[in-house]
Amino acid sequence: MSLTKNEFDAHFRCTLDSCGKTYPLSDVIYTCEDDGELLTVEHDLEKLRKISAKEWMDRFDLRFRSQTFPFQSGVWGKKEWVLPNIENENIVTSGEGGTHLYNAERWAKDLGLDGLYIKQCGISHTGSFKDLGMTVLVSQVKQMIADGVPIKAVACASTGDTSAALASYAAKAGIPALIFLPANKVSTAQLIQPVSNGAKVLALDTDFDGCMAIVKEVTKEKSIYLANSMNSLRIEGQKTISVEITQQLGWEVPDWVVIPGGNLGNVSALGMGFEMMKELGLINKLPRILLAQAKNASPLYESYKSGFTKFESVVAQKTLASAIQIGDPVSVKKAIRVLKKFDGVVEVATEEELADAAARGDRYGLYNDPHTGVALAALLKSIEKGTIHRKQKVVVISTANGLKFTEFKVNYHEGKIMGTNASLHNGIISCPANIDAVLKVLGNELSTHK
Amino acid sequence: MSLTKNEFDAHFRCTLDSCGKTYPLSDVIYTCEDDGELLTVEHDLEKLRKISAKEWMDRFDLRFRSQTFPFQSGVWGKKEWVLPNIENENIVTSGEGGTHLYNAERWAKDLGLDGLYIKQCGISHTGSFKDLGMTVLVSQVKQMIADGVPIKAVACASTGDTSAALASYAAKAGIPALIFLPANKVSTAQLIQPVSNGAKVLALDTDFDGCMAIVKEVTKEKSIYLANSMNSLRIEGQKTISVEITQQLGWEVPDWVVIPGGNLGNVSALGMGFEMMKELGLINKLPRILLAQAKNASPLYESYKSGFTKFESVVAQKTLASAIQIGDPVSVKKAIRVLKKFDGVVEVATEEELADAAARGDRYGLYNDPHTGVALAALLKSIEKGTIHRKQKVVVISTANGLKFTEFKVNYHEGKIMGTNASLHNGIISCPANIDAVLKVLGNELSTHK
Numbered sequence: 036m037s038l039t040k041n042e043f044d045a046h047f048r049c050t051l052d053s054c055g056k057t058y059p060l061s062d063v064i065y066t067c068e069d070d071g072e073l074l075t076v077e078h079d080l081e082k083l084r085k086i087s088a089k090e091w092m093d094r095f096d097l098r099f100r101s102q103t104f105p106f107q108s109g110v111w112g113k114k115e116w117v118l119p120n121i122e123n124e125n126i127v128t129s130g131e132g133g134t135h136l137y138n139a140e141r142w143a144k145d146l147g148l149d150g151l152y153i154k155q156c157g158i159s160h161t162g163s164f165k166d167l168g169m170t171v172l173v174s175q176v177k178q179m180i181a182d183g184v185p186i187k188a189v190a191c192a193s194t195g196d197t198s199a200a201l202a203s204y205a206a207k208a209g210i211p212a213l214i215f216l217p218a219n220k221v222s223t224a225q226l227i228q229p230v231s232n233g234a235k236v237l238a239l240d241t242d243f244d245g246c247m248a249i250v251k252e253v254t255k256e257k258s259i260y261l262a263n264s265m266n267s268l269r270i271e272g273q274k275t276i277s278v279e280i281t282q283q284l285g286w287e288v289p290d291w292v293v294i295p296g297g298n299l300g301n302v303s304a305l306g307m308g309f310e311m312m313k314e315l316g317l318i319n320k321l322p323r324i325l326l327a328q329a330k331n332a333s334p335l336y337e338s339y340k341s342g343f344t345k346f347e348s349v350v351a352q353k354t355l356a357s358a359i360q361i362g363d364p365v366s367v368k369k370a371i372r373v374l375k376k377f378d379g380v381v382e383v384a385t386e387e388e389l390a391d392a393a394a395r396g397d398r399y400g401l402y403n404d405p406h407t408g409v410a411l412a413a414l415l416k417s418i419e420k421g422t423i424h425r426k427q428k429v430v431v432i433s434t435a436n437g438l439k440f441t442e443f444k445v446n447y448h449e450g451k452i453m454g455t456n457a458s459l460h461n462g463i464i465s466c467p468a469n470i471d472a473v474l475k476v477l478g479n480e481l482s483t484h485k
Numbered sequence: 486m487s488l489t490k491n492e493f494d495a496h497f498r499c500t501l502d503s504c505g506k507t508y509p510l511s512d513v514i515y516t517c518e519d520d521g522e523l524l525t526v527e528h529d530l531e532k533l534r535k536i537s538a539k540e541w542m543d544r545f546d547l548r549f550r551s552q553t554f555p556f557q558s559g560v561w562g563k564k565e566w567v568l569p570n571i572e573n574e575n576i577v578t579s580g581e582g583g584t585h586l587y588n589a590e591r592w593a594k595d596l597g598l599d600g601l602y603i604k605q606c607g608i609s610h611t612g613s614f615k616d617l618g619m620t621v622l623v624s625q626v627k628q629m630i631a632d633g634v635p636i637k638a639v640a641c642a643s644t645g646d647t648s649a650a651l652a653s654y655a656a657k658a659g660i661p662a663l664i665f666l667p668a669n670k671v672s673t674a675q676l677i678q679p680v681s682n683g684a685k686v687l688a689l690d691t692d693f694d695g696c697m698a699i700v701k702e703v704t705k706e707k708s709i710y711l712a713n714s715m716n717s718l719r720i721e722g723q724k725t726i727s728v729e730i731t732q733q734l735g736w737e738v739p740d741w742v743v744i745p746g747g748n749l750g751n752v753s754a755l756g757m758g759f760e761m762m763k764e765l766g767l768i769n770k771l772p773r774i775l776l777a778q779a780k781n782a783s784p785l786y787e788s789y790k791s792g793f794t795k796f797e798s799v800v801a802q803k804t805l806a807s808a809i810q811i812g813d814p815v816s817v818k819k820a821i822r823v824l825k826k827f828d829g830v831v832e833v834a835t836e837e838e839l840a841d842a843a844a845r846g847d848r849y850g851l852y853n854d855p856h857t858g859v860a861l862a863a864l865l866k867s868i869e870k871g872t873i874h875r876k877q878k879v880v881v882i883s884t885a886n887g888l889k890f891t892e893f894k895v896n897y898h899e900g901k902i903m904g905t906n907a908s909l910h911n912g913i914i915s916c917p918a919n920i921d922a923v924l925k926v927l928g929n930e931l932s933t934h935k
Binding site for chain 2: 239
């Protein structure tokens with residue numbers, strides 16, 4: 036279905052309520068010119084209301100995994116809610132979104148939950164949920180280039196999933212990508228994705244904040260477009276996850292959504308998706324949100340304990356959940372607004388708790404990254420505390436692919452992560468290659484199978 | 486939609502034409518009792534023909550976008566063609582199938598092809614196409630257990646993707662899994678998936694063939710069910726890939742399908758899927774098949790050069806495409822039959838060719854494993870030779886996730902794979918953390934961007 040140009044409308048708006056200045060999406064701009072606050076993408080809801088809730092749901096269902104470009108993408112199946120006026124020919128998609136909602140029925144039964152679903156965002160083109168936002172940002176850049184805006188490259192400071200997603204989508208579009216990272220602080224394994232996708236990867240003799248400062252400086256030159264999460268275009272793609280989850284549950288809102296949080300852009304996006312569905316009448320209630328932080332990087336948890344009356348950034352300590360090792364989150368204001376609105380709870384997980392929870396999930400057939408481990412640990416603790424009641428329906432957002440974390444898995448099962456639950460460690464049993472010896476081992480093992 | 490029991494029918498049949506003995510799918514059997522030949526699953530086509538081709542296509546399209554269990558799975562959306570009489574409550578699914586058909590438009594343009602599509606089978610629950618077959622095997626086992634067949638565990642000999650898939654699906658179902666592997670010949674990284682999923686992993690002081698011998702011995706005890714590829718149930722899931730590809734192209738058959746081959750079960754499955762569609766009138770032509778082997782393990786290529794008049798197994802040499810490092814393929818007879826019927830071609834790729842082709846694909850936004858590299862290299866060589874014509878439409882089967890092959894990627898870009906194309910190597914540029922130095926580097930880099 037092709038959309039009439041300007042049938043719908045969206046623009047940037049300053050997130051400072053007392054300002055609210057707006058800018059067209061075609062501007063190369065990331066913060067408000069007047070007050071330097073972050074921008075958000077605002078949609079003309081009146082225009083969107085011309086389509087009934089029922090029609091939106093039918094349209095989204097019809098497009099889900101459709102074979103018609105660009106609707107094979109879970110993000111672009113919601114095009115009018117994302118970037119309504121982009122031309123299809125400028126959409127850069129790798130089939131992001133539409134990820135499986137894994138039904139962990141056996142685990143739900145053991146926990147006494149009415150339902151436990153894992154949204155597998157890591158089973159994605161570059162192996163993380165970052166694809167959802169990057170398809171939107173890179174597509175908008177391609178549109179701007181087609182419209183004559185002189186953009187030569189896209190750039191970000193990153194040490195992980197963001198650079199992988201940016202490099203891959205830029206390579207698909209044929210747009211140069213620049214990645215800035217701190218020298219000698221990032222393993223080659225983390226970098227090999229953007230390197231493979233042909234990005235220009237610069238190692239700077241500074242830390243991550245130093246790289247962020249440089250990329251901001253570089254992108255003042257408007258021919259280089261900033262792709263870090265302060266660019267609110269990415270949120271527009273990420274928010275479709277809320278619509279997808281609801282859709283995959285037959286347009287039923289779960290009782291809880293559990294999500295790990297570091298820079299907090301993802302929880303802001305999660306909230307925006309549910310709010311937009313409620314505004315447009317697709318749903319009539321909101322889920323509660325359980326925001327999970329690694330104890331070693333939990334400034335929002337401290338703020339939550341004070342009823343969000345104050346927020347103080349911290350120096351994040353090292354955590355296995357490296358992508359959320361952030362002490363001064365960019366999107367904290369947006370996140371607190373969402374948590375207040377969604378009757379949110381913040382919980383923390385220690386290193387042992389996140390590692391054990393990830394391993395527990397693996398025993399039910401999952402293959403979780405440590406960030407999903409943080410979310411699962413928060414879930415288990417919240418059930419223990421009675422915050423999450425048995426008989427409730429819970430969706431956990433899995434943010435990245437476990438295949439990116441082989442070392443984490445190996446260390447866990449070799450008992451190298453201190454204080455973890457040895458009963459979850461699994462080893463390799465040596466045995467002579469003769470049938471009697473094998474059957475003897477199996478006899479013991481099968482009789483003791485947990 | 487619930488199916489009437491026995492509205493459709495399928496059973497095992499001996500692949501030896503002169504025998505053709507049949508067995509029910511509920512039998513614990515892998516080869517013919519009379520002649521020891523492999524079995525195949527045969528469907529009652531007359532019963533399937535009661536539904537028109539149009540109705541099948543509409544039904545499959547409707548289910549492809551479905552949120553209704555078990556049809557979220559690309560495999561179970563074709564349930565009547567796979568295991569028509571299994572009860573839904575016994576289906577063990579992790580959302581396998583429905584993988585994205587990646588449109589490499591920029592690469593197709595550079596190659597002068599009418600279309601180049603990569604079927605992303607590695608963007609899957611356990612990171613390889615093995616999920617397609619394992620969901621069927623484990624579901625059938627769960628059904629048999631429910632029907633009172635005394636099965637205590639599922640077992641396989643494997644060093645890679647097969648064990649990962651078996652362990653994950655068994656864990657989801659709560660069925661014990663046994664993995665047999667050669668001691669000191671497999672890296673921990675390859676094993677960490679089944680270990681994490683709680684399988685009993687036995688390291689035997691022998692080689693892979695020795696492990697295969699032991700697992701065959703162990704599974705003579707019918708309470709332990711064999712999950713290796715000689716079990717033809719897995720083919721039933723794998724063949725749905727042909728239906729999906731055609732469906733994703735709007736029910737249009739591509740000119741060519743390129744697929745890497747080792748044990749050759751996957752090409753047999755590919756052929757069976759297309760043949761079944763033609764038999765039932767969904768398509769009226771077959772694609773040509775390009776079977777790609779690593780030069781270091783290419784017995785089928787030698788047979789192809791002799792017009793398939795003879796086949797001799799070889800001792801496979803070491804290749805980066807480790808999963809197809811096989812000199813004596815189990816499914817060679819089935820594969821040769823398919824290649825003859827599909828006007829097939831066999832091509833080989835050297836280690837340099839497969840590594841360069843994988844890296845070339847990455848420059849267009851992909852992230853290929855070495856096996857997909859073999860297929861891409863065969864594609865490029867076949868275009869050079871004029872076997873594949875420009876203006877044709879090609880689908881390449883990507884069998885596994887590049888995230889499983891970090892070392893391969895790192896070695897490539899560090900120039901450690903001898904004889905590869907240095908112009909495709911990408912490095913990390915060191916730079917002082919000051920804006921002038923950075924801009925100077927960028928000036929040079931952007932102006933020389935390929």
